[in-house]
Amino acid sequence: MPELPPRFAVTPEEIDRVVADFYAAVRVHPGLGPVFAVHVTDWPAHEAKIAGFWRNAILFERSYDGNPLQAHRDAGNVRPGMFDVWLGLFDAVLRRNLPPETAEAWSALAHRIGRSLRYGVVEQATLPGGVPKLG
Numbered sequence: 001m002p003e004l005p006p007r008f009a010v011t012p013e014e015i016d017r018v019v020a021d022f023y024a025a026v027r028v029h030p031g032l033g034p035v036f037a038v039h040v041t042d043w044p045a046h047e048a049k050i051a052g053f054w055r056n057a058i059l060f061e062r063s064y065d066g067n068p069l070q071a072h073r074d075a076g077n078v079r080p081g082m083f084d085v086w087l088g089l090f091d092a093v094l095r096r097n098l099p100p101e102t103a104e105a106w107s108a109l110a111h112r113i114g115r116s117l118r119y120g121v122v123e124q125a126t127l128p129g130g131v132p133k134l135g
Contacts, residue, residue, distance in 0.1 A: 004060040008105035012055055014098060018106075019051045022093045031085055035077050057109065068113075069120040083118040087111055 023043060026032045040046045052063040072078045090110055094103035 006059045007109065008058065008102060010058055010098070010102050010106065012051075012059065012061075014102075015054045015058065016047075016051050018093055018097050019047050019054065021097055022090055023047050023050075025089055025093060029085075029089065032082065032089070035075075035082065038077060039075055057113070058106070069117060072117050072121055078121055080118050080121055083114045083121075087114050 023036075023046070026036055027043075049064070049066065052061075053066065053068065055061040056064040087107075087110060091103075091107050094106050094110075097103075098106065
């Protein structure tokens with residue numbers, strides 16, 4: 001099977017740098033830090049897994065084995081409103097670490113993925129008729 005070209009120009013090293021910078025920011029974020037701290041006990045392993053996710057999503061490396069939607073659903077403490085905060089922080093990290101065109105392209109992909117995850121979490125947290133589950 002022929003290799004797919006990357007979605008946009010970014011190196012594996014840039015992906016690793018963005019992921020490391022993002023999770024450094026997450027760990028000190030007052031809203032996101034506690035949510036992640038409940039689940040992540042080995043930050044280097046988590047960052048390597050997420051870098052693999054992005055290398056797969058952008059470079060088509062097939063370096064990720066996981067189900068992000070199921071992970072967010074199973075977490076139990078991920079709420080729909082957190083995605084806007086996550087994406088805002090991620091966008092700031094992208095702008096800080098990458099050329100504008102690359103940051104914009106990666107941001108667009110992250111926002112598409114974020115919309116899908118938010119939808120999956122919202123649907124999981126909603127009763128018939130759109131009534132939110134409170135428990």
